[in-house]
Amino acid sequence: MSNTINYGIDLGTTNSVIARYNAGKVEIYKNPVGHKETLPSVVAFRKERIIVGDKAREYLEKDPENVAGSFKRKMGTTESFFFKSIGEFKTPQELSAIVLKELKNFVYTGEKVNAAVITIPASFDTIQSNATKKAGYDAGFEEVLLLQEPIAASLAYANKDDQQEDSEGQWLVYDLGGGTFDVALVKIGDGEMKVVDHQGDNFLGGLDFDNRIIDKIIIPHLEKTGRFDNPGQELKSAKGKYNRLYYQLLAKAEEAKVLLSAKDSIEIEFEIEDRNGESVEMVIVITKTDFENSIRDLVTSTIDMTRQIIERNNLDVSKLNHVLMIGGSTYMPIVRRMVGEAFGIPVNCNIDPTTAVAVGAAYYAGTRTRTRSSINLKKHDNAPGEAVPDNLQPAPVKIRVAYQKTSQDAQEYFTAAVEGNFQGLFYRITRDDGGFDSGLKALAARISEMLQLIRSTVNNFTFRIYDAQNNPMSCDVPPISIVQGKYNVLGQPLPNDICIEVDDYENNTTRLEVIFEKNSILPLKRTITKNITKTLRKGSTDSVMINIVEGQHTAHPSTNPSIGCIQVVGKDLNRDLLKGTDIEITLEMSESRDLRISTYLLMTDQEFTNLFSPSERQVNIDKLRDEIHDMMKRIAADTKDAERREDYELAQKLTMLGHEFEDLAAEINALSTDDITDRKYQLEDRKRKLAQRVDALTRDKHITEAMQEYFEYKEWCKDLIDAHGNPDEKKRYEELVAREKQVMSANSVIRVRDAVKDYSRLGGPIQWRIPEKLVGIFYWLATTRKDELRDQTKADRYIEMGDKAIERKNYEELRVVINNLVQLLPPDKQFIDMKGTGIG
Amino acid sequence: MIIHNQEQLLKIVNQVYDLERKTAAKEEFAGLQRNIGRIRDAFSEMGLHWASPEGEPYNDTRTDCEASIAGESSENLYISEVLKPIVWIKDGGLQYIIQKAVVIAESQT
Numbered sequence: 001m002s003n004t005i006n007y008g009i010d011l012g013t014t015n016s017v018i019a020r021y022n023a024g025k026v027e028i029y030k031n032p033v034g035h036k037e038t039l040p041s042v043v044a045f046r047k048e049r050i051i052v053g054d055k056a057r058e059y060l061e062k063d064p065e066n067v068a069g070s071f072k073r074k075m076g077t078t079e080s081f082f083f084k085s086i087g088e089f090k091t092p093q094e095l096s097a098i099v100l101k102e103l104k105n106f107v108y109t110g111e112k113v114n115a116a117v118i119t120i121p122a123s124f125d126t127i128q129s130n131a132t133k134k135a136g137y138d139a140g141f142e143e144v145l146l147l148q149e150p151i152a153a154s155l156a157y158a159n160k161d162d163q164q165e166d167s168e169g170q171w172l173v174y175d176l177g178g179g180t181f182d183v184a185l186v187k188i189g190d191g192e193m194k195v196v197d198h199q200g201d202n203f204l205g206g207l208d209f210d211n212r213i214i215d216k217i218i219i220p221h222l223e224k225t226g227r228f229d230n231p232g233q234e235l236k237s238a239k240g241k242y243n244r245l246y247y248q249l250l251a252k253a254e255e256a257k258v259l260l261s262a263k264d265s266i267e268i269e270f271e272i273e274d275r276n277g278e279s280v281e282m283v284i285v286i287t288k289t290d291f292e293n294s295i296r297d298l299v300t301s302t303i304d305m306t307r308q309i310i311e312r313n314n315l316d317v318s319k320l321n322h323v324l325m326i327g328g329s330t331y332m333p334i335v336r337r338m339v340g341e342a343f344g345i346p347v348n349c350n351i352d353p354t355t356a357v358a359v360g361a362a363y364y365a366g367t368r369t370r371t372r373s374s375i376n377l378k379k380h381d382n383a384p385g386e387a388v389p390d391n392l393q394p395a396p397v398k399i400r401v402a403y404q405k406t407s408q409d410a411q412e413y414f415t416a417a418v419e420g421n422f423q424g425l426f427y428r429i430t431r432d433d434g435g436f437d438s439g440l441k442a443l444a445a446r447i448s449e450m451l452q453l454i455r456s457t458v459n460n461f462t463f464r465i466y467d468a469q470n471n472p473m474s475c476d477v478p479p480i481s482i483v484q485g486k487y488n489v490l491g492q493p494l495p496n497d498i499c500i501e502v503d504d505y506e507n508n509t510t511r512l513e514v515i516f517e518k519n520s521i522l523p524l525k526r527t528i529t530k531n532i533t534k535t536l537r538k539g540s541t542d543s544v545m546i547n548i549v550e551g552q553h554t555a556h557p558s559t560n561p562s563i564g565c566i567q568v569v570g571k572d573l574n575r576d577l578l579k580g581t582d583i584e585i586t587l588e589m590s591e592s593r594d595l596r597i598s599t600y601l602l603m604t605d606q607e608f609t610n611l612f613s614p615s616e617r618q619v620n621i622d623k624l625r626d627e628i629h630d631m632m633k634r635i636a637a638d639t640k641d642a643e644r645r646e647d648y649e650l651a652q653k654l655t656m657l658g659h660e661f662e663d664l665a666a667e668i669n670a671l672s673t674d675d676i677t678d679r680k681y682q683l684e685d686r687k688r689k690l691a692q693r694v695d696a697l698t699r700d701k702h703i704t705e706a707m708q709e710y711f712e713y714k715e716w717c718k719d720l721i722d723a724h725g726n727p728d729e730k731k732r733y734e735e736l737v738a739r740e741k742q743v744m745s746a747n748s749v750i751r752v753r754d755a756v757k758d759y760s761r762l763g764g765p766i767q768w769r770i771p772e773k774l775v776g777i778f779y780w781l782a783t784t785r786k787d788e789l790r791d792q793t794k795a796d797r798y799i800e801m802g803d804k805a806i807e808r809k810n811y812e813e814l815r816v817v818i819n820n821l822v823q824l825l826p827p828d829k830q831f832i833d834m835k836g837t838g839i840g
Numbered sequence: 841m842i843i844h845n846q847e848q849l850l851k852i853v854n855q856v857y858d859l860e861r862k863t864a865a866k867e868e869f870a871g872l873q874r875n876i877g878r879i880r881d882a883f884s885e886m887g888l889h890w891a892s893p894e895g896e897p898y899n900d901t902r903t904d905c906e907a908s909i910a911g912e913s914s915e916n917l918y919i920s921e922v923l924k925p926i927v928w929i930k931d932g933g934l935q936y937i938i939q940k941a942v943v944i945a946e947s948q949t
């Protein structure tokens with residue numbers, strides 16, 4: 001049971017971030033809507049809803065009467081913000097509390113946030129600090145600790161990869177964000193870290209750089225052409241002719257700026273109408289030098305402020321450990337370079353500049369025990385990292401909802417009647433793909449909302465109730481599900497996946513690939529391109545089969561009924577069809593479920609089309625024969641396996657099923673290929689039922705095996721990631737882990753195997769970077785796998801080269817050697833066993 | 841399913857979307873459109889789908905877009921320009937947004 005505070009919050013001027021300390025690591029929580037790590041610190045009261053974050057920021061400039069941002073700058077002042085729609089003033093403290101409450105939503109584990117470390121700028125005085133603290137209490141935290149931002153950043157660095165924490169020394173923290181600049185001198189002595197001095201500009205940051213691209217590069221360029229009147233003014237005035245373009249350019253300028261952090265030159269491309277109404281395609285090349293020249297003075301001013309600190313404190317610059325760089329704008333090379341040149345001390349860019357403050361706050365929170373004993377009141381505490389939500393308080397209300405379950409419109413009206421004590425409660429409706437968010441709205445006797453729909457699919461929404469502190473409450477409103485489709489009457493969602501059967505080389509069988517997903521709205525059409533995997537000779541009886549089945553795509557093909565099948569036979573071809581060429585397959589399903597399959601062979605320029613109606617089952621005798629043969633092989637293997645495990649009961653059941661398949665095979669062999677009786681349908685049906693029984697019997701075993709493999713690979717991947725992963729890889733790993741529950745609950749071997757592949761693809765490349773692993777892989781290839789290498793003379797030569805490379809510690813060369821050795825493995829063995837080889 | 845190199849793929853998707861936009865409804869590009877359609881199909885095989893919300897109404901509940909609001913008024917908005925499309929991953933019954941559309945919204949006057 002943890003009684004440390006654990007939560008760290010960066011309550012920023014522009015953006016806020018929440019993170020949690022857990023067993024030596026810090027996790028940054030993402031916005032459940034849009035999955036960003038940052039929440040814009042902007043609050044809107046528009047009509048009857050409270051909106052926090054990205055959407056509020058969009059309206060900041062255009063609806064200033066109802067939206068407020070940058071209130072952190074006003075913290076602790078008597079200044080408040082008036083919101084016209086509610087006719088009320090809100091203090092910066094109240095607005096900050098709203099932001100904090102919204103951040104609680106990021107904590108997907110459902111754990112209640114009762115205490116937090118909140119960061120404040122070094123410049124905050126007692127009143128400002130207290131206001132921040134009170135905002136925390138308003139948000140429902142029982143305990144709030146404050147921490148200065150430069151200290152938080154320094155802690156983030158100190159905790160990074162077991163960085164040796166300095167017990168003495170001082171350094172600068174340089175923070176250049178989107179709209180503010182801060183620099184602080186931090187000193188550590190006697191185990192205590194403190195901010196000695198600081199300096200800053202509340203109105204200098206990334207946005208200014210974006211604007212410089214427009215002002216100093218794009219506008220002069222437009223002026224030079226002589227084709228536009230007053231482009232600067234027309235862009236920036238809300239009434240201006242080019243005002244729409246201005247916002248487009250701002251977005252492009254930021255993108256250009258970010259790209260120029262990594263490239264030497266980029267292009268900005270846009271269309272603009274000249275004074276004669278002619279549309280002009282502009283392409284402006286911006287070099288890094290152009291850009292840097294346009295902003296140099298701004299960067300210089302940050303250097304000047306930093307210098308002031310140094311001078312004020314009579315610092316010997318060479319005694320400073322480093323300048324710790326944070327804030328997104330420190331990604332810019334010019335900033336790093338100019339700071340480095342100005343002071344001649346190491347420029348430290350080792351921590352993620354946008355999340356460092358929250359991360360540091362979380363580390364701090366992980367070391368601070370809670371003092372208020374509200375913990376005693378809590379019925380239970382979650383084990384660290386476990387996603388067990390607190391038992392939610394039930395909302396004291398009864399809700400009856402009404403809405404149309406199908407819609408032809410882009411929006412659908414939702415309404416509900418609420419009974420009970422709803423005073424002070426809020427509700428919120430979100431679409432499950434993250435594309436709609438009602439914002440927080442006060443609960444009332446009657447509530448309503450226009451729900452935004454995605455076309456031609458099932459739209460699922462979740463309705464939640466929150467208390468005044470924004471803690472979720474339980475309520476019995478089932479998920480809201482609306483089908484959007486053009487054809488209200490006929491457009492029914494597909495009850496099953498429609499799949500195509502494709503070869504599965506790895507497992508030497510076939511598998512299903514989804515073409516139309518369950519719940520898609522008819523009519524549907526799709527074209528896919530596949531490779532021909534064997535050569536068909538013109539005039540021969542060789543064939544390829546396009547088999548379409550209906551049913552769960554995770555099941556084995558033979559357990560699902562075929563609803564249409566086209567065979568392309570050699571004798572119909574006008575020339576040989578070579579292995580590796582493309583076949584284009586178009587599938588159309590009408591509202592009445594007619595299926596049209598057409599295939600187009602790119603190589604022979606031939607098209608084969610067939611229309612199937614659903615009442616007519618398609619059974620192809622050759623295919624049936626193949627399938628039964630395939631099943632018998634599977635059963636034999638599974639039986640052997642069961643015997644080996646001494647599971648004689650299963651082995652016996654399987655043997656019995658095997659006999660039934662043998663009977664079936666005999667009956668089918670007696671049938672001619674063009675049999676026209678019902679017999680083949682009956683046989684097909686029997687086969688399907690038998691296959692389902694086999695599947696049911698062996699599924700457990702296959703699943704267990706697959707899961708075993710899954711956890712092995714996950715563990716393996718985790719070790720690699722922990723020791724050597726970069727932030728991007730860590731993120732991907734977390735994404736994979738987040739899907740685990742879903743993967744496991746699908747109860748499908750294929751799904752689990754896919755997940756194994758994901759881990760293997762993630763871990764493989766990491767191994768490539770690690771010398772010890774490379775050496776391991778090399779020896780493994782050179783010894784265990786040596787017999788399989790196809791050209792032993794070549795192999796010996798490579799092995800000798802590899803030995804030498806290891807001696808010289810030349811891992812670049814070793815990689816090449818390994819690659820060459822892998823090429824010598826038989827083609828079908830080159831990619832398997834990635835865990836062992838790291839080839840991916 | 842997990843999409844690898846998501847960032848790079850999105851860059852490609854955005855370019856394909858741009859091509860779609862530039863060739864849309866132009867007879868002379870019919871051949872090109874067929875190729876672009878194939879690229880779209882290939883992406884949808886990977887589970888990546890996109891759509892442009894151009895012309896649709898815009899309001900503060902639409903978290904599938906990042907909007908810049910042009911002009912003077914912020915009431916009665918519609919999406920006048922789409923710089924990047926909404927991109928979804930569809931995985932089994934699951935569907936989620938991996939790129940919000942980047943749009944310009946303005947008042948319908």
Ligand SMILES: Nc1ncnc2c1ncn2[C@@H]1O[C@H](COP(=O)(O)OP(=O)(O)OP(=O)(O)O)[C@@H](O)[C@H]1O
Pocket residue numbers: 012013014015176177178179180181205206207254257258259261326327328329330331332353354
């Ligand atoms: N690779 C990059 N190159 C250049 N600038 C970048 C890069 N990445 C992000 N930025 C810029 O960083 C800024 C955002 O930084 P950050 O998230 O630290 O700001 P913030 O904390 O929201 O702002 P503030 O600290 O002023 O309140 C934006 O202007 C963004 O364009």
Ligand SMILES: [Mg+2]
Pocket residue numbers: 012013177178327
């Ligand atoms: Mg900041």
